[in-house]
Amino acid sequence: MNVASRLPHSPAAARAERPVESAKPPFLGFGLGLRAQHYDEILGGNPPIDWFEVISENYMLPGGQPLRTLDRICERYPVVMHGVSLSIASTAPPNFEYLQGLKNLAKRVEPKWVSDHLCWTGVHGKNLHDLLPIPYTNEALDHVVRRVQLVQDFLGRAIVLENVSTYIQFNNSEMTEWEFLSELSRRSGCWLLFDVNNVYVSAFNHGYDPMTFLNGIPADRVVQFHMAGHSHMGTHIIDTHDHPVCEDVWDLYVAAIKRFGRVSTMIERDDNIPPLDELLLEVNRTREIAERVLPQAGKPAG
Amino acid sequence: MSDFARQQADFQRGILTGDDTVLAEIQDSPREKRETLYGVYRYAYGSRLVEAMRNDHELLHRYLGDEMFDEMGHAYVKARPSEHPNLRWFSQGLPEFLKTAAPYCNHPELSDLAALEKALNDAFDAAEGAVLELAAMAAFAPEAWPDLKFGPHPTAARLDLSTNAATIWLALKNDETPPDAAALEQPSRLLVWREGVTPMFRELLTEEAMMWDEAANGIPFGVLCEMLATYDDPDGAAARGAGYLHGWITSGILTAVSAE
Numbered sequence: 001m002n003v004a005s006r007l008p009h010s011p012a013a014a015r016a017e018r019p020v021e022s023a024k025p026p027f028l029g030f031g032l033g034l035r036a037q038h039y040d041e042i043l044g045g046n047p048p049i050d051w052f053e054v055i056s057e058n059y060m061l062p063g064g065q066p067l068r069t070l071d072r073i074c075e076r077y078p079v080v081m082h083g084v085s086l087s088i089a090s091t092a093p094p095n096f097e098y099l100q101g102l103k104n105l106a107k108r109v110e111p112k113w114v115s116d117h118l119c120w121t122g123v124h125g126k127n128l129h130d131l132l133p134i135p136y137t138n139e140a141l142d143h144v145v146r147r148v149q150l151v152q153d154f155l156g157r158a159i160v161l162e163n164v165s166t167y168i169q170f171n172n173s174e175m176t177e178w179e180f181l182s183e184l185s186r187r188s189g190c191w192l193l194f195d196v197n198n199v200y201v202s203a204f205n206h207g208y209d210p211m212t213f214l215n216g217i218p219a220d221r222v223v224q225f226h227m228a229g230h231s232h233m234g235t236h237i238i239d240t241h242d243h244p245v246c247e248d249v250w251d252l253y254v255a256a257i258k259r260f261g262r263v264s265t266m267i268e269r270d271d272n273i274p275p276l277d278e279l280l281l282e283v284n285r286t287r288e289i290a291e292r293v294l295p296q297a298g299k300p301a302g
Numbered sequence: 303m304s305d306f307a308r309q310q311a312d313f314q315r316g317i318l319t320g321d322d323t324v325l326a327e328i329q330d331s332p333r334e335k336r337e338t339l340y341g342v343y344r345y346a347y348g349s350r351l352v353e354a355m356r357n358d359h360e361l362l363h364r365y366l367g368d369e370m371f372d373e374m375g376h377a378y379v380k381a382r383p384s385e386h387p388n389l390r391w392f393s394q395g396l397p398e399f400l401k402t403a404a405p406y407c408n409h410p411e412l413s414d415l416a417a418l419e420k421a422l423n424d425a426f427d428a429a430e431g432a433v434l435e436l437a438a439m440a441a442f443a444p445e446a447w448p449d450l451k452f453g454p455h456p457t458a459a460r461l462d463l464s465t466n467a468a469t470i471w472l473a474l475k476n477d478e479t480p481p482d483a484a485a486l487e488q489p490s491r492l493l494v495w496r497e498g499v500t501p502m503f504r505e506l507l508t509e510e511a512m513m514w515d516e517a518a519n520g521i522p523f524g525v526l527c528e529m530l531a532t533y534d535d536p537d538g539a540a541a542r543g544a545g546y547l548h549g550w551i552t553s554g555i556l557t558a559v560s561a562e
Binding site for chain 1 (some may be wrong): 317383387429430456457499
């Protein structure tokens with residue numbers, strides 16, 4: 001714990017919590033997660049997808065086909081970078097080599113925004129390559145606020161953070177996940193990626209109403225929705241991203257649009273990846289629902 | 303250490319070693335016990351990394367089959383936890399692991415097969431580089447040739463295999479039954495590179511491999527030809543050297559030439 005967090009009213013603390021000034025990212029419409037299986041179909045055709053989200057680490061590489069393909073995608077579509085290894089809530093020292101790689105990729109891609117997850121992936125030099133849960137304590141909040149501020153200063157832009165699916169809760173949590181996210185966004189200036197499926201999964205796993213979570217998030221801080229599928233194990237749900245979006249999550253999406261308004265939305269499929277046409281049906285459904293719930297919602301700015 | 307840092311260390315140790323200390327800080331859910339819920343993270347850790355290894359080593363997986371590959375994969379995960387944020391680099395140490403860890407070290411074709419797949423993966427996303435064209439060679443007068451030095455393309459890499467793993471690789475790639483593993487009397491000297499977006503490899507003659515290795519070290523063409531003259535027929539050394547060079551240039555595995 002540094003001096004600033006022990007002296008919350010000191011000038012040092014005030015500087016540490018200065019939110020990054022940044023304009024709210026634009027509404028991009030209805031997109032899809034870019035996956036290598038669809039490269040040829042996307043570049044060979046011109047599928048009606050408003051924008052793509054790319055996994056940052058898949059392109060944090062020296063060269064070759066992945067980066068060449070990404071360059072071509074960026075010529076045609078708005079692109080958002082979504083990482084899985086920022087480990088923003090880790091108590092390990094920041095990995096500046098990783099951050100520099102992320103910054104270099106952002107310079108190449110010129111993404112509409114850069115996102116990752118409210119989670120940690122490892123400590124003591126190890127990386128577990130998972131989106132691990134945190135206790136919702138004031139100590140953790142202070143730590144993550146400072147870390148977000150550091151990353152935003154390094155990257156020179158406000159970042160976007162996503163709520164993850166969690167399977168456990170810690171005894172020592174002092175607030176709810178939505179209270180933690182809201183405070184984090186308010187204090188650090190980061191924007192929020194509201195993963196509708198993850199809210200559904202975590203709500204089921206921990207036995208609360210997903211609407212309570214949804215209504216606990218400030219309406220003006222959400223800039224992106226994720227829609228995905230999961231695996232139901234009976235007593236708990238695992239966030240596998242290997243199935244179509246289920247009807248309960250579609251229902252929650254309707255509620256999310258009603259609360260958050262026009263928000264860039266995308267279908268996220270990471271495993272058991274079907275042909276592009278099949279995913280396009282889901283992309284179209286995100287658009288149709290938004291247009292029905294909010295007339296004029298379907299048209300991206302610019 | 304802060305309470306938050308201690309808790310993360312306990313959580314991670316529980317995944318890596320099976321230690322249950324962190325369970326005391328975790329709640330049961332309304333429907334399930336904490337052991338099962340925490341077990342989701344424990345299970346996901348090993349299975350995610352082994353899945354990444356399956357993707358990186360598709361033919362080694364085919365060679366070993368699901369059960370043996372996964373057993374090997376979990377042994378690797380335990381021996382060498384990931385220390386890089388990008389999963390892309392997790393299986394880089396697999397050839398070395400298979401070469402040194404029992405029982406895999408008793409089957410040297412496994413390490414060779416992994417090394418070949420790693421080299422091809424590395425060529426796939428290696429840095430871009432200019433490709434030297436034959437036309438560029440015409441700019442040099444004959445008397446300048448002995449001083450010419452060559453830069454290998456960033457995707458080019460050499461690999462020596464002590465077994466017939468390259469033959470096994472080819473058979474597996476073509477969905478054919480691979481030959482029995484066998485040690486070679488002379489190592490198989492491979493050159494790996496990327497052509498367009500496709501990783502390639504080919505076997506070099508011993509003499510050509512020797513010349514490549516020295517050329518990649520910045521040895522000029524004249525000295526390379528003298529070396530070839532000591533290896534085989536001295537009268538044909540310059541022609542053989544020019545022939546190898548021609549092959550490298552047309553394969554796109556040189557990036558630059560300079561006369562110094």
